[in-house]
Amino acid sequence: MTFQKTLGLALALVLTAPLAPASAAEIGAAAPAFTLTDIDGQSRSLEDFAGQTVVLEWTNHECPFVKKHYNGGNMQRQQAEATGKGIAWLVINSSAPGKQGHVTPEQARAIQADWEAGQSAYLFDTDGEVGRAYGAKTTPHMYIIDADGVLRYNGAIDSIQSADVADIEKAEQFVEIALAELAASEPVSQPLTRPYGCSVKY
Amino acid sequence: MRPLLPSLMLPVLLLGLLATAAPEHSLAQAEPPALRTDHLYSRLVAEDQAIVPGESLRVGLWLRHDPEWHTYWRNPGDSGLPTRIELGLPPGFTAGPVQWPIPERLPVGPLVNFGYSHTIVLPIDIAVPAQLDAERVTIRAHADWLVCRVECIPGEGEYSLVLPVAKEATGDPRWVADFARADRLQPEPAAGEATMSFTDETVEIRLPSHVVGASGPEPGMSIGPGWVFFPATPDVVSNTAEPRWLDTGNGLALVLPKNDYFVTEPARFEFLLARGETGTHFEARPVTAADGAGPAPVEAAGSAADAGAPGAPRLPAAPGILLALGLAVLGGLALNLMPCVFPVLFLKAAGAIEAADDRGRLRRQGLFYTAGVVLSFVAVAAVLLALRASGEALGWGFQLQSPVFVAALVLLFFVLAMNFAGLLEFGGRLAGAGQGLTQGSSDRAAFFTGVLACLVASPCTAPFMGVALGVAITLSAPAALAIFAALGLGLALPILALGWVPGLARLLPRPGPWMQTFRQLLAFPLLLTVAWLMWVYGEQTSARAMSWLLAALVGVAFGLWLLRIHWRWPGYALLALCIALPLLRAPAPSAPADRAAGEAAAMHERWTPARLAELRAAGEPVLVNMTAAWCITCLANERVALSSGAVRDALRARGVHYLKGDWTSRDAEITAYLESFGRSGVPLYVLYPADGGEPVVLPQLLTAEMVRQAIEQI
Numbered sequence: 044m045t046f047q048k049t050l051g052l053a054l055a056l057v058l059t060a061p062l063a064p065a066s067a068a069e070i071g072a073a074a075p076a077f078t079l080t081d082i083d084g085q086s087r088s089l090e091d092f093a094g095q096t097v098v099l100e101w102t103n104h105e106c107p108f109v110k111k112h113y114n115g116g117n118m119q120r121q122q123a124e125a126t127g128k129g130i131a132w133l134v135i136n137s138s139a140p141g142k143q144g145h146v147t148p149e150q151a152r153a154i155q156a157d158w159e160a161g162q163s164a165y166l167f168d169t170d171g172e173v174g175r176a177y178g179a180k181t182t183p184h185m186y187i188i189d190a191d192g193v194l195r196y197n198g199a200i201d202s203i204q205s206a207d208v209a210d211i212e213k214a215e216q217f218v219e220i221a222l223a224e225l226a227a228s229e230p231v232s233q234p235l236t237r238p239y240g241c242s243v244k245y
Numbered sequence: 246m247r248p249l250l251p252s253l254m255l256p257v258l259l260l261g262l263l264a265t266a267a268p269e270h271s272l273a274q275a276e277p278p279a280l281r282t283d284h285l286y287s288r289l290v291a292e293d294q295a296i297v298p299g300e301s302l303r304v305g306l307w308l309r310h311d312p313e314w315h316t317y318w319r320n321p322g323d324s325g326l327p328t329r330i331e332l333g334l335p336p337g338f339t340a341g342p343v344q345w346p347i348p349e350r351l352p353v354g355p356l357v358n359f360g361y362s363h364t365i366v367l368p369i370d371i372a373v374p375a376q377l378d379a380e381r382v383t384i385r386a387h388a389d390w391l392v393c394r395v396e397c398i399p400g401e402g403e404y405s406l407v408l409p410v411a412k413e414a415t416g417d418p419r420w421v422a423d424f425a426r427a428d429r430l431q432p433e434p435a436a437g438e439a440t441m442s443f444t445d446e447t448v449e450i451r452l453p454s455h456v457v458g459a460s461g462p463e464p465g466m467s468i469g470p471g472w473v474f475f476p477a478t479p480d481v482v483s484n485t486a487e488p489r490w491l492d493t494g495n496g497l498a499l500v501l502p503k504n505d506y507f508v509t510e511p512a513r514f515e516f517l518l519a520r521g522e523t524g525t526h527f528e529a530r531p532v533t534a535a536d537g538a539g540p541a542p543v544e545a546a547g548s549a550a551d552a553g554a555p556g557a558p559r560l561p562a563a564p565g566i567l568l569a570l571g572l573a574v575l576g577g578l579a580l581n582l583m584p585c586v587f588p589v590l591f592l593k594a595a596g597a598i599e600a601a602d603d604r605g606r607l608r609r610q611g612l613f614y615t616a617g618v619v620l621s622f623v624a625v626a627a628v629l630l631a632l633r634a635s636g637e638a639l640g641w642g643f644q645l646q647s648p649v650f651v652a653a654l655v656l657l658f659f660v661l662a663m664n665f666a667g668l669l670e671f672g673g674r675l676a677g678a679g680q681g682l683t684q685g686s687s688d689r690a691a692f693f694t695g696v697l698a699c700l701v702a703s704p705c706t707a708p709f710m711g712v713a714l715g716v717a718i719t720l721s722a723p724a725a726l727a728i729f730a731a732l733g734l735g736l737a738l739p740i741l742a743l744g745w746v747p748g749l750a751r752l753l754p755r756p757g758p759w760m761q762t763f764r765q766l767l768a769f770p771l772l773l774t775v776a777w778l779m780w781v782y783g784e785q786t787s788a789r790a791m792s793w794l795l796a797a798l799v800g801v802a803f804g805l806w807l808l809r810i811h812w813r814w815p816g817y818a819l820l821a822l823c824i825a826l827p828l829l830r831a832p833a834p835s836a837p838a839d840r841a842a843g844e845a846a847a848m849h850e851r852w853t854p855a856r857l858a859e860l861r862a863a864g865e866p867v868l869v870n871m872t873a874a875w876c877i878t879c880l881a882n883e884r885v886a887l888s889s890g891a892v893r894d895a896l897r898a899r900g901v902h903y904l905k906g907d908w909t910s911r912d913a914e915i916t917a918y919l920e921s922f923g924r925s926g927v928p929l930y931v932l933y934p935a936d937g938g939e940p941v942v943l944p945q946l947l948t949a950e951m952v953r954q955a956i957e958q959i
Contacts, residue, residue, distance in 0.1 A: 107391075107399050143396045178505060180356060181324050198506065204326055206391065206399035237480050237506040241397045242324040242353050 068177040068186065070234045074194040075176040079135070079166035082148045087164050092131045094190050096225060098218065100134045100162070100200075101174065101243060103144030103182040104154045107206040108240035112183060113158045115208035117200070121219055122161040130222065134162040137174035142244035144182070145169070171245040181240035185218050189225055196221040198236030282392075282400040284311040289386045289404035290366065292424045293414035296382050299375035300414075304406065305366035306330050306388050307423060315362040316390045318348035320477050322358035322484045326391040326399075328367065333385030337374035344368045346430030347517060347524040349854065350473055352913045353395065357485045359475055360393075363855040366420070366427040383407050426862050432517045432524035439529035443510050447500050448482050450516070450529050454496040468518055468525065471923045474499065477515035477526075480506045489721055520921050522858070566724055570731045577735020580702045586736075588665065588767040589698045593691070593740050595764070598756045608744035610691040615737035617695020622733035623726050625699065630722055646911045648785045651875065652794055652827045655778045657700065658771050659798050660805075665768035669805045698736060701774075784874040784909055797823040852906035854914055857933075864936045866901045866959055871915060871929040873908040878945060879928040886947035895956040901932075934959035 068075060074097075078088040089097065100118070102109055112118040122132045136151065138144035146154065151165050168174050177186060178197075187196035201214035221231045279286040285308060292303040306328070308316060317325040332340045345367065348359040371384070389401035437453025452468065470490045476482050481504055488499035514529045580586055593614055663669045743749050775798075783791035800823035807816030850856065852869060860867050870887060872879035886892060896903055906915045908927050919929055922942060930943035932955055943955055 105396065107397060175355070180505075205389075206326070207389075233508075235506055235508055239326065240324065241393075242356050242358075242395070244395065245354050 068194055068197060070194055070197060072194060073192050074186070074188040075173070077168075077173040077176065079168055079173060081167075082151050082165045084148070087133075087166060089188070089192070092133075093192060096130045096190055096222070097188040098125055098130060098132045098222070099177070099186040099188070100132065101179045101182050101184040102134050102136055103138055103241060103244060104146070105143050106182045106241035109182050111206050111208050112200060112211070113160065115211045117211045117216075118183070119158060119160050121216070124219075125222060126161055126163055128222075128226070131163045132161070134160070134165045135168050135173065135179075136165070137168040137171045137179060138244040139169060139171060143241075144244055171243070174243050174245060179238075179243050181238040182243060183240055184238040184243070187218065187221050187225065187231075195225060195231050196234055197238075198233075199238045202236075204237075204239035279307070279309070280402045280404065282402060283398040284314040284394070285309070285316070285390070285392045285400060287388065287400075287402050287404075289384065289406045290417070290420045290423075291384075291406060291408055292368075292416060292420060294408070294417045295411035295414040296373055296377070296408045297411060297414050298373055298377040300373055302371045302373050302408075303368055303424065304332075304371060304384060304386075305368040305420075305424065305427065306386065306404075307364075307366050307420065308361065308390075309364045310362050310392065313362070313394045314392050315349070315351055315358075315360040315394075316392050318359040318361070318475070319343070319345050320359055320475070320479045320484075321391075322351070322360075323356035324353070325358050325360065325393060325397070328388060328390040330367065330369065331387045332369065332371070333387070334371065335379075335382055337377075338382075339372045341370040341372075344370070344427070344431055346427045347432055347519045347522070348475060350475070350913075350917060352485075355485070358393075359484070363859075364423060366423045368424060368427050377410055379410055381407050381409055422862060426858070429522045429862075430524070432519065432526035435525050435527045439527045440532045441514055441529040442532045443503075447502055448514075449498055449500050450488075450514075450527075451498045452496055452527065468497065471920055472518040472520045473917065473921070474501070475517040475519060475524075476501075476504075477517060478511060478513070480504050480508065481511055481514050482507075482516075491721070522861075566727075569728055573728045573731035574735035574738070577732040578738055580732075580736050581739055586698060586702050588661070588771050589694065589701055590739070591764070591767055593694050593698075594753070595760060598753050598760070604744065609688065611737075611741040611744040613688045613691035614695040614698075615734065615741050617692040618698050618737040619695075619730050619733035621696045621699035622729045622736075626726055626729035630725060646785075646873075646875075646909065648782055648790075649828055651778055651782045651785065654700070655775055655782060655794060655798070656801065656824055656827065658775045658778065659801060662768045662771035662775060663802060663805055665764050665771060667765060668802070668809070695737060699733065702736060778875075781875045781909070794827050797827045849903040849905040852904040852915070852918075854918065857904060860902050860904075861933060861937060866899060866935040867933040868896065868901050868903045868956070869906065869918075869929070869931040869933070870903070871906045871908060871919060871927045873927050875909060876927045882928060882930075882945075882947040886949045886952050889949040891949045892952045892956070895953045899956055899959070901956060901959075932956065932959060 074089065076089050078086055081087045104110070104113075109118075125132050134155070136144065136146065138146075148167075151167075155162065155165060166173075173179075179186075183200050185196065185198060185200050186194060189195050196218065198217060200218055201211065201216050203210040203214040217233060217236055221233070224231050279288040287309075288307045290305055290307045292305070296302050308328075310316065316328050319327050321327050330343055334340060346361070346365060348361060351358040351360055351362075384406045386404045386406075387401070388404070389399065391397050391399050435453055439450050439452050441448055441450045443449075474488045476484065482501040483504055486502050488501045491498045491500060510531060512530065516527050516529070517524050518527065519525075581590055593610075660669070743753075779791060779794065782794060800819055804816045804819035804823060807813075807819065849870070852871070857867060857869065870879075870883070872883065874880075895901075906912070906918070908915045908919075919925060919927070922929060922931065928945055930945075930947065930952075932941045932943060934941070938959070941955060941959070943952065
């Protein structure tokens with residue numbers, strides 16, 4: 044081992060400290076590609092859904108804001124309506140091991156079954172790579188990707204920032220509206236809204 | 246149309262229906278205890294004990310959070326929800342808006358929130374009608390909030406408060422202090438309006454022209470870098486980024502990246518600039534044609550991180566870029582004398598002694614060495630700036646907050662010590678004393694010796710460096726990099742001077758066998774540095790992890806010995822194993838709480854912003870010491886001055902509370918506190934006089950006498 048190599052090693056350590064990447068998700072641009080493992084241990088890529096509109100939903104079953112939309116039936120209703128129209132609805136869990144909302148596939152299955160959720164797939168993003176690539180900030184945080192893989196919506200599920208189930212029916216359902224606009228080949232009127240909820244537990 | 250978000254709604258909704266002004270004939274009930282909900286006590290409180298007709302009544306939502314839990318400001322930041330208060334008032338009463346005190350900046354992973362911890366009152370002024378027939382008045386309130394640590398729990402409460410009507414009122418002693426603190430934390434409205442302009446990526450805000458850049462020696466006299474920026478209107482600018490301060494020559498401007506959810510240019514943008522308990526509330530409107538008459542906006546298109554249009558006037562505030570550069574060179578020069586850098590300097594000097602007669606070679610090596618030092622300083626600075634741009638709360642010395650880096654340094658110093666002691670010769674020719682150096686490898690060796698000097702200098706924050714680096718961090722990126730480069734230049738200066746100052750090289754001693762002996766002697770300061778870094782590592786992790794690292798060192802020594810007896814492959818394998826394992830399997834840093842446990846018996850308390858605010862609110866004198874296990878200046882000061890009998894007696898005699906903040910591992914609150922004093926690293930010593938006087942910042946090198954006098958003068 045030479046002098047330079049020791050130094051190189053030490054310097055590399057200094058310089059490769061992890062840099063938090065800026066979000067690459069931009070409305071109107073190609074959505075960041077990803078491959079994640081689903082609840083059955085299968086590998087699922089965004090590419091697998093090419094030609095289909097895709098909804099991404101960041102989840103954490105212990106978060107009061109996620110509970111609001113499941114206990115109030117809002118999330119399941121939208122999942123059922125969307126998947127009924129051939130839209131892929133992917134639930135993503137970015138909670139790191141040991142953090143709130145981190146679950147085993149069995150637990151995830153039980154939680155979603157208990158809520159009678161109708162997602163197309165439930166994906167684990169345990170290292171948070173996909174969440175960071177999309178800039179997912181909260182649970183829930185919603186994204187819509189069109190059939191060509193272009194990001195069309197990034198933001199909140201609806202317009203009233205609260206954890207109160209009673210607010211659901213008063214709120215404007217951003218995701219539902221955006222999906223309807225996309226189906227009618229119209230531009231999404233509100234492509235970017237501020238998501239609300241618990242911070243994603245990276 | 247974009248719907249009205251709740252955070253934009255009037256913070257207070259008046260529900261007149263809920264209350265009546267009917268006299269209450271029942272006896273005044275004992276006031277209900279504070280409402281206990283998850284991790285929070287809350288109650289409705291009034292500043293005075295009675296209501297006076299025709300005057301204003303001050304009420305507030307009183308919140309006491311469990312330690313580590315918080316609720317949110319009017320703009321909660323990247324997640325969270327603002328606390329909402331709805332008052333139920335009798336007819337004729339009208340309530341003003343919630344007077345939000347200056348919040349705390351609360352980083353959570355990559356996000357930043359704004360909110361409150363510990364105890365806070367959110368005050369509301371109520372106008373009381375002049376004619377009031379009732380003997381008692383009931384004020385009701387409903388509030389809801391989100392209380393979070395990392396996880397969040399929504400909560401709500403119903404409150405009522407019965408107050409007698411009287412001709413005059415006295416303050417309620419139970420809440421006076423809390424209201425007083427909320428008052429101190431009220432931002433002052435700015436006298437003028439700010440303007441704002443937008444690029445694709447950024448928002449530039451120009452402060453009203455009467456706002457003077459911080460230029461005097463007195464902190465807190467005027468606004469400038471080091472003040473914390475709080476966006477009150479959400480979704481306009483980034484919550485995580487710190488603003489870049491520009492002096493446009495016509496007032497101060499701030500540049501911030503746009504918020505990820507920026508949709509349209511707002512007609513009005515509110516924000517605070519705050520430092521400690523002082524803050525100013527600004528409103529900005531877009532630049533109009535009339536405003537455009539002034540000098541053109543400084544900021545060219547581009548993100549705030551890429552810092553750049555050259556030629557634009559970019560004069561930083563105090564202490565001025567030239568002064569900062571000068572201080573940086575001096576600081577770098579002083580670094581040469583630190584025990585951890587000195588042996589490396591010797592490596593280089595040995596080469597110089599060899600080459601003393603050859604001016605050309607001396608110059609050439611000096612330049613390569615300088616390049617090595619300056620480039621590595623700039624590289625570390627670039628990493629630091631990039632990390633800060635991405636929202637990490639870091640300061641100088643941040644590398645040492647990572648146990649992996651400390652372990653790497655331990656290994657590096659140990660291998661160096663082995664080399665100096667003679668157990669290992671690097672390639673036979675490289676950088677070795679008393680050996681002829683070939684042209685090519687000596688240039689390279691000179692360059693890497695420079696890199697090495699930068700690496701080993703990192704634990705030693707010399708005096709002067711604190712201020713220079715504090716300035717660097719608040720500047721635009723090119724200016725900040727220039728400061729770090731100046732620091733490197735200072736460090737490299739003695740070697741550089743050898744080649745260029747005539748006669749200097751002739752003063753060097755003659756080469757000879759003494760160099761070999763001296764070189765062996767220098768192995769011992771290096772080993773001492775290993776012992777010290779080992780302790781830092783132990784503080785950051787655990788005795789167990791430290792023992793593993795020690796075992797790895799033994800393995801390294803054994804591996805080197807195997808090489809010496811020509812057992813090459815076992816030797817290399819063992820070395821690789823012993824060097825790679827501690828770096829790859831680094832344990833997580835221990836929580837500050839664990840370390841704090843051991844401090845219980847000591848005379849100081851652990852520093853928290855809340856504890857400091859509490860003591861200050863109570864008018865107590867406080868000494869704040871910001872330190873880190875890896876900061877050798879800090880340790881020397883504690884040993885020599887702060888722990889001395891004279892200082893201890895003075896502290897006791899004056900009743901000064903001694904708060905100690907430990908920055909050994911990362912701590913965003915301490916980073917923010919350092920920045921409020923224009924510093925980016927430890928040590929920092931601040932003495933707060935009793936009864937809320939201006940704090941005094943003590944020098945970075947202390948003597949017991951100096952501290953004693955400072956304490957006695959407050």
